[in-house]
Amino acid sequence: MQDCLDNQIQTVLYIPYFDGDYWPIMIENYIEKLDQEDRRKQEVEDLDDPIESEHPAFFVIRFHNEIPSHPAVNDINDLIECDLMDTGNVFLSFACDKNYEFSSLRRAKFSTMGLLYELHTSTTEKFIYSCNTCRQQCDIRYHCTICEDFDLCEKCYNMKPKHEHNMERPIS
Structure with a gap:
């Protein structure tokens, strides 16, 4: 590289190289990458042409409006430490042990009530x-x-x- 700078080489064609040198291989790789990028850009442009010609027939539907800015929530309640909610695996093993299921509305209601009871009793003091x-x-x-x-x-x-x-x- 220093030799190229010292000899004021203007283009890649004037760089002397031997078979197995690092620079020619690297230059060829970069040229290949540039060719691939040009092909991708051309493919995207080719896709845009049919869409542009049929543009008036398309309906544009916005699924989300602009996100409204909500004020910050000021929660005055203390955080409750609960071993049951530490990880998903703990919760799943608890649900399996208690045979809680959420496959139907009836079972989901029962399981939710059981879970809420467990959360309530786990956070209350157990000391008398x-x-x-x-x-x-x-x-x-x-x-x-x-x-x-x-x-x-x-x-x-x-x-x-x-x-x-x-x-x-x-x-x-």
Whole structure:
């Protein structure tokens, strides 16, 4: 290449080469690629000619209108972690284990209800908390931020005397 630049060679025809050199083979490959591109362009143009002559007979149907711009969704709900929805294989194996089918409307309704129940029960807390004062089961509980395991029910939380530390209601 440097020799070509030094000798100010203007065209490919003036490049000296020997049998088995790299450059002639590469140049021939590029020429072949250009010929193939020209043939493809000609084929596309040949296809356009019949269409152009019959253009008035064609109807143009737009399947999609312009995409309207929607405002961004501000979802205030927290994301729920669910092992069932991690991958498609986990979901499919769950559906097979429970014999859920979606082949008919009746089966799809039943399977959907079963799936929704499973999602609901998998995201709810499975722990049962009891009040440290009255020893009753807590549906609504208040947890001490300092004590390791201290919970109060709503009734005991509202009674006096209050617990000495700050209590907060966990969001479940």
